[in-house]
Every structure is written in structure tokens, then in C-alpha cells.
Amino acid sequence: MPALRPDRSDRVVPPAGMPVRLTQLTSAAMAFLAVFALALSLAAGRLADRWSDALARTATVRISAPQGQMTTQTEAVLDVLRTTPGVASARALSADEQRALLEPWFGPDLPVDRLPLPRLVELVEGPEGLDAEALRLRLAGEAPGAVLDDHTRWRRPLVAAADRLRLFGWVALGLIGAAVASMITLAANAALAANARVIEVLRLVGARDVFIARAFVRRFTRRALEGAAGGTALGMLAMALMPETGEAGGFLTGLGFRGWHWLWPLAVPPLAALVAFAATRAAALRMLRGLT
Amino acid sequence: MIELDSVSHSYGGSELLGGLALRLPPGSFHFLTGPSGAGKTTFLRLCYAELAPTAGRVRIFGKDVRAMSRDDVAHTRRRIGVVHQDCQFLDHLSVAENVALPLSVAGRNAADHAGDLADLLGWVGLDTRAEALPPELSGGERQRAALARAVIMGPELILADEPTGNVDWEMSLRILHLLIELNRMGKAIVIATHDLNLIRAAKANVSARVLRIKDRRVQLAGADL
Numbered sequence: 001m002p003a004l005r006p007d008r009s010d011r012v013v014p015p016a017g018m019p020v021r022l023t024q025l026t027s028a029a030m031a032f033l034a035v036f037a038l039a040l041s042l043a044a045g046r047l048a049d050r051w052s053d054a055l056a057r058t059a060t061v062r063i064s065a066p067q068g069q070m071t072t073q074t075e076a077v078l079d080v081l082r083t084t085p086g087v088a089s090a091r092a093l094s095a096d097e098q099r100a101l102l103e104p105w106f107g108p109d110l111p112v113d114r115l116p117l118p119r120l121v122e123l124v125e126g127p128e129g130l131d132a133e134a135l136r137l138r139l140a141g142e143a144p145g146a147v148l149d150d151h152t153r154w155r156r157p158l159v160a161a162a163d164r165l166r167l168f169g170w171v172a173l174g175l176i177g178a179a180v181a182s183m184i185t186l187a188a189n190a191a192l193a194a195n196a197r198v199i200e201v202l203r204l205v206g207a208r209d210v211f212i213a214r215a216f217v218r219r220f221t222r223r224a225l226e227g228a229a230g231g232t233a234l235g236m237l238a239m240a241l242m243p244e245t246g247e248a249g250g251f252l253t254g255l256g257f258r259g260w261h262w263l264w265p266l267a268v269p270p271l272a273a274l275v276a277f278a279a280t281r282a283a284a285l286r287m288l289r290g291l292t
Numbered sequence: 293m294i295e296l297d298s299v300s301h302s303y304g305g306s307e308l309l310g311g312l313a314l315r316l317p318p319g320s321f322h323f324l325t326g327p328s329g330a331g332k333t334t335f336l337r338l339c340y341a342e343l344a345p346t347a348g349r350v351r352i353f354g355k356d357v358r359a360m361s362r363d364d365v366a367h368t369r370r371r372i373g374v375v376h377q378d379c380q381f382l383d384h385l386s387v388a389e390n391v392a393l394p395l396s397v398a399g400r401n402a403a404d405h406a407g408d409l410a411d412l413l414g415w416v417g418l419d420t421r422a423e424a425l426p427p428e429l430s431g432g433e434r435q436r437a438a439l440a441r442a443v444i445m446g447p448e449l450i451l452a453d454e455p456t457g458n459v460d461w462e463m464s465l466r467i468l469h470l471l472i473e474l475n476r477m478g479k480a481i482v483i484a485t486h487d488l489n490l491i492r493a494a495k496a497n498v499s500a501r502v503l504r505i506k507d508r509r510v511q512l513a514g515a516d517l
Contacts, residue, residue, distance in 0.1 A: 011385065012382060012385075012397070014382075014383075202393075204369065204374055204380075205393050205394040205397055205441065206366050206367065206368075206398060208362070209362055209366075289362070
């Protein structure tokens with residue numbers, strides 16, 4: 001018989017009222033938003049990592065020299081790079097590779113060998129890092145036509161922007177958590193006020209504060225969990241159904257979860273429940289301390 | 293059991309009760325009488341730690357009320373049954389569940405006490421109303437349900453504040469006899485009432501003492517009323 005009944009401390013409070021139902025609804029909405037904020041943070045993080053990682057590893061030396069000196073200057077550049085600390089490897093791009101790079105702009109029939117194109121030398125940085133200024137000075141001495149382009153100049157603001165975007169995502173998540181906490185505190189206070197008589201009766205028959213608080217805490221925690229689970233499921237579904245545009249989409253379609261990142265939004269419902277638990281408990285105990 | 297030592301209570305600076313010195317021993321039967329507004333309810337509330345005295349010391353079961361934590365107060369109330377004139381229930385629970393409420397809040401499994409509960413409801417004459425909701429009860433039924441709820445924990449003391457205020461004479465006598473029976477079982481009883489007929493009716497059956505509140509003092513009234 002007792003197994004069929006919901007828990008006792010739950011039953012002493014009248015069946016779900018308006019505040020509890022609104023809690024469920026708001027938790028669902030907030031969880032939905034939280035999934036997007038999370039996706040934003042993770043996508044921005046991926047973007048920042050990709051830009052700083054892939055681009056930091058490589059640099060390019062561009063050699064513009066008269067036809068006759070091209071080979072010797074290229075040799076000189078490669079010699080310099082071989083003896084520069086922090087350069088893991090360096091190689092000159094072949095004519096075919098250069099043609100492939102230019103193809104999108106000039107078409108496939110470009111006679112690369114007959115144009116006065118600069119030679120490109122790609123270098124890969126070692127883990128110890130590259131002193132770009134020192135390398136520039138050495139190159140200027142050995143091969144006057146060589147220019148080092150280490151990508152940092154245009155990479156840095158992009159990485160900074162992506163990092164800022166990631167920060168916004170986390171701040172948004174924090175704000176969503178705070179909004180849920182204040183909303184549930186308000187709802188709990190409303191429920192406690194509406195049940196003032198019930199609480200009075202419970203105190204009279206010898207209920208301890210924790211017993212009374214538990215009745216409210218359980219209810220709000222469960223509703224917040226249910227609401228957040230629904231909102232999270234909808235949010236994840238929306239992310240999964242995001243139209244795929246492949247490589248060309250860039251950042252916009254990068255907004256989503258990859259691989260194990262899909263586990264992240266699953267933390268939203270338990271977190272919402274935790275916030276509801278703490279907020280309701282604090283509100284209930286604060287209110288009860290005011291009674292005899 | 294309950295000791296008051298030069299206790300005063302004031303509301304907003306004006307003293308309602310003052311200089312109370314009194315002991316309620318186990319198994320005693322007291323009436324508390326006096327005009328309305330004299331402080332009968334305040335006196336009872338001091339006895340179950342609903343109020344703390346503004347001066348003096350109240351000891352309940354040997355413990356100073358002022359030194360009690362909120363949990364101490366809760367535990368103390370499990371040993372004191374209280375019946376109010378307008379008794380409150382949890383309106384969404386049945387009479388049986390309301391009567392068993394003190395067991396639930398004390399963390400006891402009400403199912404283990406199902407027999408006690410049925411006996412108790414039979415004793416107060418509510419066995420046929422066990423599944424009714426409190427708002428469906430008459431005044432007399434509410435008082436008896438409140439009495440059943442007050443005694444289910446087997447308290448040592450029962451405080452009743454105008455328990456017959458809302459019921460007719462016949463029902464008053466019935467409730468009085470339930471309280472007298474409880475007293476015979478060894479429980480201390482305090483009944484606040486302004487109904488002198490009720491006191492006379494009791495005196496025929498039990499050796500009750502009468503406390504009268506007059507001029508902010510509680511005095512032991514003479515044997516005759």
C-alpha cells in the first residue's frame with residue numbers, strides 16, 4: 001500500500017499549483033536556450049582552437065626575385081630555415097601546388113612557369129616556437145627577396161574574436177542559470193505563501209523545518225528536472241536538424257555539437273534540478289525561520 | 293512537566309500576562325478561565341512554545357523554551373497535543389490521513405499504526421467519516437478529529453483552547469468526556485474555556501483545578517464557582 005503512494009512529505013502540500021507548473025515551463029524554455037548557448041560556446045571554442053592551432057603551426061616565406069636569382073635565393077632561404085631553431089621542416093611548393101592554389105582565381109590553364117610568380121616556401125613550426133623577428137633579419141641578409149609571413153597579424157584578432165564569442169556563450173549560460181534560480185525562488189516563495197496555513201498545521205503537529213522544506217523542494221526539483229529535460233531534448237533535436245551546408249557554411253553551420261560534445265547538453269537537466277533544489281531549499285528555510 | 297517562573301508576556305509593549313508562577317504536574321486536570329481577551333490563548337501558546345515569554349522562564353519537559361532550537365520545539369510538540377477552537381487541517385487529505393499526520397511528520401510509517409488509527413477514529417466516533425475531507429465535516433466532527441490528531445502520538449499533555457466553542461451542549465459534553473478519559477489514562481489536560489457549565493459538568497467526574505486569569509495574573513480559583 002505505501003509503495004503505491006507518492007512520498008509522504010510530498011503529499012502534505014496540496015497538489016501542484018500555478019507556481020510549480022510555471023517552474024516546469026520556464027525550466028523547459030531556459031534549458032532550450034541553454035543548449036544553444038552551449039552550442040555557441042563549444043563552436044566558438046572549436047573555431048578558436050582551429051585558428052590558433054592550424055595557423056600557428058605554419059608560416060610562409062614568399063620569395064620575389066628576378067628569374068635568374070630565383071633558384072639561388074630559394075636555396076638560400078631553405079638553408080637559412082634548416083639552421084633556424086624552432087623550424088621543424090621547410091619545403092618549397094612545387095609548380096603544381098602553386099597552380100592548385102591559384103586555380104580558384106585564374107582557372108586551370110594558368111601557365112605558372114611563364115609568369116613572374118613569387119616562390120612559396122612553407123615551413124612548419126616546432127614545439128619550441130619560432131622567433132619570427134630574428135628569422136626576418138636573417139632572411140633579409142641571406143635572401144633580400146624573401147618575406148616571412150607568419151599569419152599572426154591576421155590570425156590574432158580572429159582568435160581573440162572567437163575567444164570572446166566563447167566567453168559570451170559561457171556568460172549566457174551563467175545568466176540562464178541565475179535567471180532559473182531567481183525564477184524558482186520567486187515561485188517557491190509564492191507557493192510557500194499560498195500554503196502558509198498548511199505550514200502552520202505541520203508546525204503545530206511537530207514537523208521539523210527540513211520535513212516541511214523537503215515537501216516543497218522535492219516538488220520544485222522534480223518539475224524543474226522534467227521541464228529542463230523536455231527543453232534540452234527539443235534543443236538537441238533542433239541542433240541535430242540544423243541544415244548541413246558542408247565546408248562552405250563556415251561558422252554558422254559550425255554551430256552545433258560534434259562527437260562527444262553531444263554529451264554536454266545532457267548536463268543541463270541535472271544542473272537545472274540542482275539549481276531548483278538549492279533555490280527552493282534556501283527560500284523555504286528562510287521563510288520557516290520567520291515562523292514559530 | 294510545564295513550569296512557569298515569573299513569566300510575563302507583552303504584545304507591543306503592553307503587558308497581557310505578568311508574574312506567572314505555575315507548575316502543571318503530570319496527570320493533572322486544569323481548566324483555564326477568564327473573560328475573552330484576558331490571555332487564555334497566550335497562556336496556552338506559552339505552554340507549547342508557540343510564544344517565548346518576554347520575561348521570566350518557561351520550562352517544558354525540563355527544558356528552557358528560550359534555549360530550544362527550532363527542531364527542539366518540533367520534538368516538544370510531538371509530546372503535546374493541541375486542540376484549537378477553529379482547528380485547521382490539510383484540506384486535501386482525508387480525515388484519517390489528517391489524524392495520522394503527526395505520525396507522518398515524525399517519520400513513522402502510518403501503515404504500522406493502522407490499527408491504532410482505526411481504534412482512535414472509533415473512539416472519537418469518526419470511523420464512518422475516515423475517508424471524508426475536512427471541509428465536509430461538521431463543527432463537532434472537526435473538534436473530534438482535532439482531538440484524535442492531538443492524541444495519536446500518545447502525548448503526555450493535551451492543551452485544548454475553547455474546544456467546545458463551536459459546538460452544541462451535547463457535543464461539548466461528549467468532547468469533555470473524551471478529555472476526561474484521556475486524563476484517566478494519565479495524561480495532563482489543560483482546557484481553556486469561558487463556559488462555566490462545562491467546568492461544573494467536569495467537576496462531577498474528575499478532580500479538576502480551575503485557573504482564572506484576572507488582572508494579568510493567573511490565580512487558582514476557589515473550589516466553588
